[in-house]
Amino acid sequence: MTDLPRRDFIRSAAGTTAAVGAMAVPKVYGQATNDTLQVALIGCGGRGTGAASNALRVDNGPTKLVAMADVFENRLEISLSALNNEFRETPDKVDVPKDRRHVGFDAYEKALDALNPGDIAVFATPLAFRWVHFQKAIEKGLHVFMEKPLIADGPSAKRMLELSKKADEKNLKCAVGLMIRHCRGRQQLHQRIQDGEIGDIIAMRAYRMQGVIGSCFSTKKPEHKSEVEWQIERFHSFLWASGGSFSDFYIHQIDETSWMKNAFPIKAHAVGGRHYRHNEDGELYVDQNFDTYSVEYTYPDGTKLFFDGRNMLGCQNEMSSVVHGTKGSAFVSKFGHSPRGVSSYKDQEQNRRQRIWEYDTPKLSPYDLEWEDFVDAIVNDKPYNEVPRGVEASLVTSMGRMAAHTGQEITIEQMRECPQMFAPDADKMTMDGPAPVMPDADGLYPIPKPGINKKFEYVIEA
Secondary structure, eight states: OOHHHHHHHHHHHTTOOOOOOSOOOOOOOOOOTTSOEEEEEEOOSHHHHHHHHHHHHOSSSOEEEEEEEESOHHHHHHHHHHHHHHTTTSGGGBOOOGGGEEESTTHHHHHHTTSOTTOEEEEOSOGGGHHHHHHHHHHHTOEEEEOSOOOSSHHHHHHHHHHHHHHHHTTOOEEESOGGGGOHHHHHHHHHHHTTTTOSEEEEEEEEEESSOTTOSOOOOOTTSOHHHHHHHTGGGOHHHHSHHHHHHHHHHHHHHHHHHTSOOSEEEEEEEOOOOBOTTOOBOOOSOOSEEEEEEEOTTSOEEEEEEEEOTTSOOEEEEEEEESSOEEEEESBTTBSTTOEEESSSSOOGGGEEEEOSOTTSOHHHHHHHHHHHHHHTTOOOBOHHHHHHHHHHHHHHHHHHHHTSOEEHHHHHHOOOOSOTTGGGOOTTSOOSSOOOTTSOOOOOOTTTSOSSSOOOOO
């Protein structure tokens, strides 16, 4: 990456401290190739289960799942059942007896206690808890794989960068689930672009248009659930828990195009809105998301990325990223995260007759490759810390989201220095305690109001 935005960002984090306990932890170096890397899964939803599966499939270092943790027992049991079924022919890969299945807000600590220094912690909970779990893993001398996004606000970004420095001091390897950067096809395309195959990049465009995905839309809370329980269960609906549908889903397209550009954008302006906010049964959706987003990102040299996102049923779906250069263009993604269709062209319309090159080994999954690279760094003791880049990708994604939610042009400096921290007491949260946002008397949560709330993405009314 160009070093100017990152250098300025890290300087902005100077002086921000994150207390990592005084426990002395020896430096952890790569495991010997005949050692088994034990894995603990923290956050047992679909993405966590997928990450654990990828971890257990690597062939460049023996791995075994030994502990699991979640705030919901049923989610943990469903995940364990799926993993046991997947690895039924190699049952020694999954060894999680009842005494190593932990439920509750302190479950992550118990699961991490099952590991030894040099083992691997997988964090796939809502992002609000990322710094809490990362801090504990560093204390215990654990390598960490954490899902994106890493943060949704400026204060959390600074905290994560400080923790990242602590991890480096202990030689801990840290991976972030922006798996496209590990795709061999995209790596080849990146090199071709750097070599000038399509000329200088003049514009990029990216799309993530889909139906109702994950928990991005939510109706009013059922009476038998607590607010914290409901909001964690429906985490895509709440900015504090996920950065909303924008951060959780759109970060991939924003990161992969920025990679091709070798820079992150420095400002954004955007539009977005909420449209018909009822489900098929007529129930009102009360989440904090917009249904549509359109962002113009600007890079240091003035190049633009035009991003469009939508979560609506019955509309045209598309998930792709395109780079335009002075001599041609390229598909960074053509069919979602699959490497199929990654290609370069002599024209601007991606006409197959003008195709220069296309990746010819699409069977290799980026989800598996990111784990191969991570375990290789552990086993062979290679420098490996994706947290600073993961924080930057999360921050510029949040910058676009904030631009849409406030109706203002937002610079990267404004985003990183915005004092609004969505979940300041994530380390103290309990299932019965107050949630970071609470509904009004009608069961409605605070939503963005562009042009009215200009400094913060939402305001909690007194």
